Amino acid sequence: MSAIAARLIPAWLRHYQLAMLPTDVVAGLVVGILVIPQSLGYAVLAGLPPVYGLYAAIVPVMVYAWIGSSNVQAVGPAAVTAIMTASALHPYADKDVEQYVLMAGLLALMVGALLWVAGQLKLGWIMQFISRGVSAGFVSGAAVLIFISQLKYLTSIPIAGNGLLGYLSSMVRYVSQLHPLTLAIGVVAFTLMVLNRYGKQWVWQSWLSSSHAKWAERLFPLILLGIAIFLSMSLHWTTKGVATIGTIPQGLPTFTLPYLPDFREALNLLPTAGLMALIAFVSSSSVASTYARLRSETFDANRELKGLGLANLTGGVFQSFPIAGGFSRTAINVDSGAKTPLASLVTVLVMVIALIAFGDILSPLPYAILGATIMAAIIGLIDIATLKSAWQRDRLDAASFMAAFVGVLVFGLNTGLVIGLMVSFASLIWQSSQPHVAIVGQLAGTEHFRNINRHDVITYHNLLMLRIDESLFFGNSESVHRRVIDATKQYPDAREIIFIMAAVNHIDLTAQEMLISLNKELLAQQKRLHFSFIKGPIMDVIGDTPLITELSGEVYLSNMDAVEALKDR
Numbered sequence: 001m002s003a004i005a006a007r008l009i010p011a012w013l014r015h016y017q018l019a020m021l022p023t024d025v026v027a028g029l030v031v032g033i034l035v036i037p038q039s040l041g042y043a044v045l046a047g048l049p050p051v052y053g054l055y056a057a058i059v060p061v062m063v064y065a066w067i068g069s070s071n072v073q074a075v076g077p078a079a080v081t082a083i084m085t086a087s088a089l090h091p092y093a094d095k096d097v098e099q100y101v102l103m104a105g106l107l108a109l110m111v112g113a114l115l116w117v118a119g120q121l122k123l124g125w126i127m128q129f130i131s132r133g134v135s136a137g138f139v140s141g142a143a144v145l146i147f148i149s150q151l152k153y154l155t156s157i158p159i160a161g162n163g164l165l166g167y168l169s170s171m172v173r174y175v176s177q178l179h180p181l182t183l184a185i186g187v188v189a190f191t192l193m194v195l196n197r198y199g200k201q202w203v204w205q206s207w208l209s210s211s212h213a214k215w216a217e218r219l220f221p222l223i224l225l226g227i228a229i230f231l232s233m234s235l236h237w238t239t240k241g242v243a244t245i246g247t248i249p250q251g252l253p254t255f256t257l258p259y260l261p262d263f264r265e266a267l268n269l270l271p272t273a274g275l276m277a278l279i280a281f282v283s284s285s286s287v288a289s290t291y292a293r294l295r296s297e298t299f300d301a302n303r304e305l306k307g308l309g310l311a312n313l314t315g316g317v318f319q320s321f322p323i324a325g326g327f328s329r330t331a332i333n334v335d336s337g338a339k340t341p342l343a344s345l346v347t348v349l350v351m352v353i354a355l356i357a358f359g360d361i362l363s364p365l366p367y368a369i370l371g372a373t374i375m376a377a378i379i380g381l382i383d384i385a386t387l388k389s390a391w392q393r394d395r396l397d398a399a400s401f402m403a404a405f406v407g408v409l410v411f412g413l414n415t416g417l418v419i420g421l422m423v424s425f426a427s428l429i430w431q432s433s434q435p436h437v438a439i440v441g442q443l444a445g446t447e448h449f450r451n452i453n454r455h456d457v458i459t460y461h462n463l464l465m466l467r468i469d470e471s472l473f474f475g476n477s478e479s480v481h482r483r484v485i486d487a488t489k490q491y492p493d494a495r496e497i498i499f500i501m502a503a504v505n506h507i508d509l510t511a512q513e514m515l516i517s518l519n520k521e522l523l524a525q526q527k528r529l530h531f532s533f534i535k536g537p538i539m540d541v542i543g544d545t546p547l548i549t550e551l552s553g554e555v556y557l558s559n560m561d562a563v564e565a566l567k568d569r
Helices: 002-010 018-034 036-045 050-057 060-068 080-090 099-119 126-131 130-149 151-155 164-173 181-197 210-234 263-294 301-316 327-335 340-355 367-381 386-395 397-413 413-432 477-488 508-524 538-544 559-568
Strands: 435-440 449-451 463-470 496-500 526-532
Touching: 002 080, 018 036, 018 099, 018 210, 018 327, 018 340, 036 050, 036 080, 036 210, 036 340, 036 367, 050 340, 060 301, 060 340, 080 099, 080 130, 080 263, 080 367, 080 413, 099 126, 099 263, 099 301, 126 263, 126 301, 130 151, 130 164, 130 263, 130 386, 130 397, 130 413, 151 367, 164 397, 181 210, 181 367, 210 367, 263 301, 263 327, 263 413, 327 340, 327 367, 367 397, 386 397, 397 413, 435 477, 449 463, 463 477, 463 559, 477 508, 496 559, 526 559
Parallel strands: 463 496, 496 526
Antiparallel strands: 435 449, 435 463
């Protein structure tokens, strides 16, 4: 095989084993069938006609399967990107549907371009700076907004807004438009969906084997979909005021150039596109890296950026809206036996068949069923467990969670995420400005030194040993200076001050100047400053500076050397 062909054909296909074909086909069929109602619902959540959910599950999925980083991740319409699309395009909601659709395609193009450029620049490391608290708080807040936004399909009340207050105020204002039959259909469907998802031990496992119960739970939404379509046709719900999907265009998505707005409109969309790209990358990378670890495979964050980027770019010109990796559909894909991206290509085939053959069958489906499906699925994204864990183990991460969560509810998705990130970065800055400086002593009979507040150690009246547990830079140098001065006041008889530098990997210019000044202060008090265990790369930087050349004390290779040399002085 030529080098060019090797680059164009993905590794999973070049080394494909026919033994994996049956499980890949089965997984692709299962995912394709089960996510049809979910795809329709996410399109509605994004403010688009339902058919665009199927469109979004064709071309982008094919592109990601070919060049994406994960062998088993199932990409497609996702709840968070759908509601962010609706939020970003809210000003266009009352305009022509065709223009709205084209704007959604433009948003997908922008998201894809940003992701692809980030991949080319190898910015995959950015994922490390999104804390668990921020991502969980953002997703949880978005889940609450999604849940409330779907009430318009269960009630026929035209609920709209960017935040919780907007949704609630519009609900109160238009409550007179409540449609009782639509409400009854939606409530019954939602109740059944919740029982199926969270009450499976009573609904299924009490009379079915575990494997059969699992499949009954997965197939139930599809069964409910079929029952709703049958009842809608039999009882003529459309004539009684129940909103249904209506005619679904038959045929595949076509190449369509997106709407090209003026510069100001594009600029207004850019921040949202950037946040959507970030969220799509974080959520997709979380799923892909988790399953890569479980399957003992490698995960390349930069390749994930490129794969998601090109998937969104191509989707933008094939009538899609922004897509990302899906938690639930990937779990189904893996549980159904998927081994390679061929399973995703089979899923695409199912979507194509649905568009060609099932359009008329789906037309009587009430929007209330789609709303109930999304509401039941979205409850699981409200991550109370992470908040509890953060509250018990890391209050700063809990604060980031609450900042993102409350910010999303009050100010909307974009501002909420920015607030969460700001609090997260503020907590990071605060933590780095409060370095741990421990007073240590020697463990009896050993050459080990430990914190005097945690261990029974030997100390020497003329020695003050301080272990600095952080790198020293402009953000924490004053805190270190203050703690050293406080320690010298606490132990006034100590004349030899030893800094244990084993954990220090960097000393910037500000920190060097602080240590030079500290050395002079201590010398004025007839105290000497010493260093022990300075790493080679650090010594290469500071060896010829006044920090070492004007040091009042000595530099020792180890803590024990320092103690042996100084304890009797």
